[in-house]
Amino acid sequence: MNTVSSTAAPLPHAAPRNAASTASHVASSAAPNAPRRWQGLATQLGTRAVNIAAGLILPLLLLGLWQYAVDQHWLAEQILPAPALVWQSLVELWDNGDLTANLAISLSRLGWSLAIGGGAGFLLGIAMGISPTIKAYVYPGFQLVSQFPVIGWVPLLIIFAGIGEALKIAAISIAVVVPVAVNTFKGIRNIPRALLEVAAVYRFTFWQKVRRLVLPAAAGGIFNGLRQGVMQAWLSLVFVELLASSEGIGYLMVWGRQLLQLDIVVVGMIVIGAVGIVLDRLLAWGEARLQGWQRRAY
Numbered sequence: 048m049n050t051v052s053s054t055a056a057p058l059p060h061a062a063p064r065n066a067a068s069t070a071s072h073v074a075s076s077a078a079p080n081a082p083r084r085w086q087g088l089a090t091q092l093g094t095r096a097v098n099i100a101a102g103l104i105l106p107l108l109l110l111g112l113w114q115y116a117v118d119q120h121w122l123a124e125q126i127l128p129a130p131a132l133v134w135q136s137l138v139e140l141w142d143n144g145d146l147t148a149n150l151a152i153s154l155s156r157l158g159w160s161l162a163i164g165g166g167a168g169f170l171l172g173i174a175m176g177i178s179p180t181i182k183a184y185v186y187p188g189f190q191l192v193s194q195f196p197v198i199g200w201v202p203l204l205i206i207f208a209g210i211g212e213a214l215k216i217a218a219i220s221i222a223v224v225v226p227v228a229v230n231t232f233k234g235i236r237n238i239p240r241a242l243l244e245v246a247a248v249y250r251f252t253f254w255q256k257v258r259r260l261v262l263p264a265a266a267g268g269i270f271n272g273l274r275q276g277v278m279q280a281w282l283s284l285v286f287v288e289l290l291a292s293s294e295g296i297g298y299l300m301v302w303g304r305q306l307l308q309l310d311i312v313v314v315g316m317i318v319i320g321a322v323g324i325v326l327d328r329l330l331a332w333g334e335a336r337l338q339g340w341q342r343r344a345y
Contacts, residue, residue: 128310136310137317145299150318153284153295159216160280164223165273171224172231172272173257176265186232193225197283201290210291215284222283226275234268235261274330281326285319 110130116122117129124132140146171189175182197218208214238260246260262269288297296315303311 125307126309128313133310133313133317136308137314140299140311140314146314146318149294149296149299150322153288153297154322156212156215156219156295157277157280157284160219160223160284161277163216164220164280165227165276167220168224168227168272168276169231169269172228172269173235173261175228176232176235177253177256177261182232189228193229197222197286201287205291215287215292218287219280219283222279223276226279227269227272230268230272230275231265234265234272237268238264270330270334274327274334277326277330278323281319281323 113127114130117124117127121127128136137146171185175186175189200218200221201214204214204217208217242260242264246256251259284295285297288295289301290297292298292301296318300312300315303309303315
């Protein structure tokens with residue numbers, strides 16, 4: 048008995064030594080990981096900086112060529128304004144509120160057109176993708192109508208809607224309907240048939256099928272159509288405002304052309320490009336967030 052107790056007594060003291068050695072081992076193994084994380088972060092930031100610098104090469108070359116052409120008087124200043132004059136006009140238009148007011152009007156038209164055209168294209172794409180009957184009756188005619196460019200609708204829209212705000216909203220909405228409907232339809236058609244059979248086994252209603260199957264499974268195609276619709280809407284908006292408008296960023300460019308102040312026209316071009324880039328980046332961010340939601344939806 049004494050022998051057993053003497054050999055068992057040191058056991059409680061062995062646990063702290065094992066825990067301490069385990070903790071020291073974990074700390075020693077975790078220590079080298081910290082420099083690796085910082086090294087990976089530095090590599091990622093360096094790669095991003097290189098990509099940004101590479102993307103700036105072409106704009107800087109064009110800016111240098113522009114300034115060189117102005118210095119060499121290749122074209123008159125009325126035709127090719129200097130970059131400094133364009134910047135001055137941009138600051139003045141921003142300070143007096145003309146640029147922000149017209150840009151706000153254009154963005155408002157864009158929002159209404161996306162709500163109307165995007166909603167109509169989304170519902171149409173879902174209907175054609177889910178219902179074979181609707182697809183059989185609607186899709187052939189939709190393919191034919193979708194081949195018409197926006198400019199082809201303008202004369203007909205002028206007859207029915209005049210040249211007011213309704214014309215602009217209608218024309219831009221038509222430009223949005225086609226990519227949203229087509230990509231929504233294709234996204235639904237690419238859903239695996241096994242998932243559709245499971246929905247049939249569980250006897251999903253139409254709205255259950257849309258909410259629990261179509262939206263998660265076809266989210267990538269739907270968002271791709273929305274992204275194309277936004278870009279088409281922005282380009283069509285500028286075109287319609289250039290054609291017939293008394294407000295908006297397109298009208299600002301027409302106004303500068305009528306005054307023979309091409310610096311204002313260039314300001315409008317720069318703003319249009321900048322807004323397009325911002326919209327594209329916002330949509331890319333939304334698409335990244337959507338992928339996480341799509342994985343959780345199943």
